[in-house]
Amino acid sequence: MPVRAGVPTLILMFVACAPARISAPTGSALEADPRAMPAWLEREVAALSPEQMRREVEAIRKEYRDSVQVQGPADPVAEVVELKIPADQRTIPARLYVPAAAARPRPLVVYFHGGGFFSGDLETHDVMLRKLANSSGAAVLSVGYRLAPEHPFPAGLEDCYASVVWAAANARSLGIDPARLATSGDSAGANLSTAVVQLLRDRAGPRPRAQVLFYPVTAGLSDTASREQYRGTALINAHYMALTARAYVPRPEDQGSPLFATLRSDPTDLPPTLVVSAEIDTLRDEGEQYAEMLKRAGVKAQWIRFGDAPHGFTQYLGQPGAPAAGRLSLEAGAEALRTAFAGR
16 A cells, blocks of 8 residues: 655645634543554554565655745744753754844743654744744753654654753753743644643643644554544554554554553643644644543643645645645744743
8 A cells, every 4th residue: 555645745735724723622532542553554564574664754754844945935033043952962953043023132032843753854844833933932852762663662752752851851942932832743743742731741841831732643553533534544544553663663562652652641730731633634633622621620721623624734844835824823832932931
């Protein structure tokens, strides 16, 4: 089965998106064993050889990088700083976006890019994060964490955690306020945010004031109604999910970890959270269910669903002819960040 990896082609198929709405989540993954794959996913994983996985991962990486050409113009910001974050015997590439007219010390959003845990980089999210910095008034630190399959779970997650800790410890030199931190990400990167906030809580690290999640992965390898509904037609289809399973969590003991299947994690004492979901997305239900899980635990959380929007729509907000949903979803995230940083 071929990979539906044509990001530029799919994004060009945007239709006018229906207004955002907030309603009861559909489907349920809360009772499911996060390690128990549905039969359709088991078949896809079994049919995927290591060599095929490597070829397809490389092809998706190239297509994702090429998609930058259709994302629209890059907004100017006051400063862009290329960084190397020290971590054990390696460094983590990162990029700091300083918004225009932002007084020091600035709040900071640490952002983890999407891409199935095996693709994406600092360049694929440059256009989106410039807009997020200017709209939120916060500096944005984009993290180039290690990718699977070369570095499976939890390598990329540990890079993301280390980047938040490093940023807080180096707040003065970065011109940021360590008391006004937030995490954010899209898709796989949003999953990394949901895991990072657990680690920060459990390891007594810096405590973010908020997390903003764009269409996150939270259900591990288990099923949801929206995965069933769109597994054959959406960008994140059954084959793409099999690639993630093989590349990022190849060991069965990791597949049910609450740091991957975060819908099964301990939700207590996590930061206020906004989830942006897309109607036409296999990941729709699990993001909304994650927000509902937080609310039941007493965490301030909200989700917003954009009707008729596909997975990835926020990232392509600047594409010529794109509907308003991408811009509106980014503004919703920026507003949540401004509110959190203001202490309201």
